[in-house]
Amino acid sequence: MPIYKNIHTEFKNHILYVTITREDKLNALNTHTLQELHQIFDEANQDSEIKVVIITGSGTKAFVAGADIVELVNLTQEDAVSLSKTGQNQVFDLIEKLSKPVIAAINGFALGGGLELAMACHIRVASQNAQMGLPEVFLGLIPGYGGTQRLPILVGKGKAIELICTGDMITAQEAQKIGLVNHVVAIDDLLKTCENIAYKIINQTAPFAIKQALLAINAAFDKHKNGFEQEMNSFGLCFTTEDCKEGIEAFLQKRKANFKGY
Ligand code: COA
Numbered sequence: 001m002p003i004y005k006n007i008h009t010e011f012k013n014h015i016l017y018v019t020i021t022r023e024d025k026l027n028a029l030n031t032h033t034l035q036e037l038h039q040i041f042d043e044a045n046q047d048s049e050i051k052v053v054i055i056t057g058s059g060t061k062a063f064v065a066g067a068d069i070v071e072l073v074n075l076t077q078e079d080a081v082s083l084s085k086t087g088q089n090q091v092f093d094l095i096e097k098l099s100k101p102v103i104a105a106i107n108g109f110a111l112g113g114g115l116e117l118a119m120a121c122h123i124r125v126a127s128q129n130a131q132m133g134l135p136e137v138f139l140g141l142i143p144g145y146g147g148t149q150r151l152p153i154l155v156g157k158g159k160a161i162e163l164i165c166t167g168d169m170i171t172a173q174e175a176q177k178i179g180l181v182n183h184v185v186a187i188d189d190l191l192k193t194c195e196n197i198a199y200k201i202i203n204q205t206a207p208f209a210i211k212q213a214l215l216a217i218n219a220a221f222d223k224h225k226n227g228f229e230q231e232m233n234s235f236g237l238c239f240t241t242e243d244c245k246e247g248i249e250a251f252l253q254k255r256k257a258n259f260k261g262y
Contacts, residue, residue, distance in 0.1 A: 001040070001043070002039075004036045004040070005036065006020060006021055006022050006032055006033040007019065007021060007033065007036045007037065008021050011049075013199075013202070014050065014052065014198075015051070015052050015053070015195065015202070016040075016052075016053045016054070017053075017054050018037075018053060019055075019056050019057065020033060020037075020057045020064060021058045022058075023057075023058040023062075025065075025068065026061060026065035027057035027058060027059075027063065027065065027114070028064065028066055028067065029066070029113045029117070030067075030068035030070070030071055031068075031071060033068075034087055034090065034091050035090075038090040038091050041091070041094050041102075042094065044100070045094075045098055045099055051100055051198075051210075052100060052101050052102075052201055053101070053102045053103070054102075054105055054191070054195070054198060055102060055104055055105065055117070055121065056105035056107050056190075057108065057114075059107075059108070060107060060108060061108045061109065062107075062109040062110075062114070063106045063108055063109060063110040063114050063117075063118065063130065064109075064110060064111075064113060064114025064118075065112070066111045066112030066113045066114050066135075067087075067112055071083075084144035087144070088146055091117075091120075092117065092120040092145050095117075095120040096120045096121075096122075096218065097214075098122075098214070099210075099215075101123060101201055101210065102120075102121040102122050103125065103194045103197060104118040104121035104123070105125055105190050106118055106124060106125065106127065106132070107190055108127070108129060109130070109132075110130060110131070110132045111131075112133075112134060112143065112147075113143075115132050115134055115147065115151075116134075116143060116150070117145070118132075119151065119180075120145075120150065122214065123182055124180070124181040124182055125182060125183045125184075125185065125194050126172035126176070126183070126184050126185075127184070127186065128173075128185070128187065129172070130175070130184075131169045131170065132169065132181075133168055133169035134147045134163060134164050134167065135167040135169065136164075136167070137167045138167050148160075148164060151164065153221055154179055155178045155180055206243035206244065206246075206247060206257075207243075207259070207261045208238065208241050208243055208244075208261070209238055209241075212235075212237060212238055215230060216231040216234045219231070242262055243261065246260070247259070
């Protein structure tokens, strides 16, 4: 992996760790950071050695405190549409559609674009000190990186409208109650909890099946796709792999499957 300016990456035991390192700006997402995220996730998608990605922010105060507000000064309507479109296509949609699970380790404030980043991930684990919200309305804006679309999917329309229209910040515990995060743990246990989820996937499952599961689940929320049809096709495709034969054989022979990734 190349060296990045605003992101630290580390690869260990099939996990790619991605840490945003703008701690003095609470890891706010400026254009350069988004470009680096694009590059990292694009490469991670193609690297079969990477089976799970864990993304977090540096420090203990913030996951990501939003899009970099400094870059919003003097945007024209066209600039704003372009910023939103580029970010969604190159980062947020890319993460959601990644062929391997991405786990957000939410270690503090996840606000605006930060919560949108966490929501684009497949699994969210928050530390007890984390706080979440979409406060764009306080700036006279609305979320522009998919927040209006992904929040209702996770928490329902009514709660999403309340959160977006009040700009309310909620605690990790409240976020768990409404389904916005999967787990809440002590800050010292955050990474370990994410790794434990990652290792279940890495050690016990076939990568092709995981890829097809993500495709089928995403299709359920894509207006242009028939999720049931995607599931049937994905289910069928699994049977073309060696790993599927191995998984079934291993079960019948009462042994642990040895998946090869094809
Ligand atoms: N964009 C750019 N800079 C940001 C930022 C953002 N979204 N969020 C925080 N920062 C910067 C601050 O400007 C400050 O920089 P400085 O030290 O050079 O002045 C630094 O990060 C620390 O933030 P600060 O506001 O001093 O910390 P705090 O503990 O008082 O407050 C927050 C923390 C998260 C409540 C507050 O930073 C905040 O409201 N941030 C903006 C959240 C937001 O509206 N996000 C949506 C953007 S679309």
